[in-house]
Amino acid sequence: MKWSEISIHTANEAVEPISHILHEAGASGVVIEDPYELIKEREDQFGEIYQLDPKDYPEEGVIVKAYLPVNSFLGETVDAIKESINNLIIHDIDIGLNKVTISEVNEEEWATAWKKYYNPVKISERFTVVPTWEDYTPVSSDELIIELDPGMAFGTGTHPTTVMCIQALERTVKAGDEVIDVGTGSGVLSIAAALLGAANIRAYDLDEVAVKSAKLNIKLNKVQEKVSVAQNNLLDGIEDHSADVIVANILAEVILRFTEDVARVVKPGGTFIASGIIQAKKDLVKDAIINEGFSIVETILMEDWVAIIAQKK
Numbered sequence: 178m179k180w181s182e183i184s185i186h187t188a189n190e191a192v193e194p195i196s197h198i199l200h201e202a203g204a205s206g207v208v209i210e211d212p213y214e215l216i217k218e219r220e221d222q223f224g225e226i227y228q229l230d231p232k233d234y235p236e237e238g239v240i241v242k243a244y245l246p247v248n249s250f251l252g253e254t255v256d257a258i259k260e261s262i263n264n265l266i267i268h269d270i271d272i273g274l275n276k277v278t279i280s281e282v283n284e285e286e287w288a289t290a291w292k293k294y295y296n297p298v299k300i301s302e303r304f305t306v307v308p309t310w311e312d313y314t315p316v317s318s319d320e321l322i323i324e325l326d327p328g329m330a331f332g333t334g335t336h337p338t339t340v341m342c343i344q345a346l347e348r349t350v351k352a353g354d355e356v357i358d359v360g361t362g363s364g365v366l367s368i369a370a371a372l373l374g375a376a377n378i379r380a381y382d383l384d385e386v387a388v389k390s391a392k393l394n395i396k397l398n399k400v401q402e403k404v405s406v407a408q409n410n411l412l413d414g415i416e417d418h419s420a421d422v423i424v425a426n427i428l429a430e431v432i433l434r435f436t437e438d439v440a441r442v443v444k445p446g447g448t449f450i451a452s453g454i455i456q457a458k459k460d461l462v463k464d465a466i467i468n469e470g471f472s473i474v475e476t477i478l479m480e481d482w483v484a485i486i487a488q489k490k
């Protein structure tokens with residue numbers, strides 16, 4: 178089959194919504210070329226040091242690439258993608274240069290092109306994310322491995338907003354905890370919570386593709402006994418007040434829509450981990466969380482992104 182590569186030069190803030198738009202449009206695999214990857218320290222303890230080619234990375238902004246099958250709908254699909262990206266401006270999302278280019282690749286090139294970007298990555302004190310096709314031997318006995326098939330929903334587990342959530346979960350989740358993962362994507366945060374000893378995890382996503390992807394990854398990591406996945410809009414219809422931890426890696430504008438529900442569903446003394454917040458919107462989200470009766474325990478920063486750990490009084 179022939180594939181078309183669509184490449185979008187955008188801003189950090191738009192990476193997640195654009196990845197979502199591309200998945201919705203039927204893209205197979207989304208690759209994110211962020212220049213930060215080039216300067217990030219690569220740990221060599223995975224038994225593998227890998228080289229990234231600076232030529233593949235933009236000097237500023239981020240390039241999001243995806244692969245679409247070449248068929249008679251391609252023109253319409255690309256137009257619809259462009260229109261959806263332009264519409265992000267209405268939601269106050271910075272789309273940077275918004276330069277869209279299309280080129281054709283064959284199947285072989287496609288398979289190697291997108292797999293070369295994914296390697297085992299140590300993302301926190303205890304967690305290493307390993308793509309499903311890699312053979313990986315843990316370096317230390319207490320290392321926790323998350324196996325991911327990043328081909329479908331957001332993401333590869335290595336996006337700064339995800340990494341900060343996993344680091345926050347590592348500090349927060351206790352054995353036996355009840356956890357809710359809002360906007361589960363690939364299911365990565367639910368898998369992390371299960372491996373940290375949570376007893377029961379509910380994972381929700383609005384997107385059907387994400388729900389399928391999370392279910393697959395959850396089985397792959399053998400935590401299906403503890404994690405249930407359902408299609409749901411945020412915390413709509415969740416009436417109990419039993420969560421010890423609620424984690425949400427969604428954009429600031431979406432978090433602002435449901436802080437009241439988080440306050441209702443989390444136990445007193447429980448924790449809300451909110452990520453996916455661009456620096457400029459940090460105070461807006463902090464104020465909303467404080468207004469709902471939380472105190473801020475910690476604010477974590479990575480690149481342009483912020484994650485907030487808050488405790489319900």
Ligand SMILES: C[S@@+](CC[C@H](N)C(=O)[O-])C[C@H]1O[C@@H](n2cnc3c(N)ncnc32)[C@H](O)[C@@H]1O
Binds near residue numbers: 331334360365387410
């Ligand atoms: C940035 S991704 C995070 C994925 C994953 N939790 C992670 O940390 O890598 C945000 C996810 O939230 C989902 N989402 C967006 N709006 C939502 C809503 N209103 N209700 C539930 N999920 C939503 C998207 O489909 C996407 O999978």
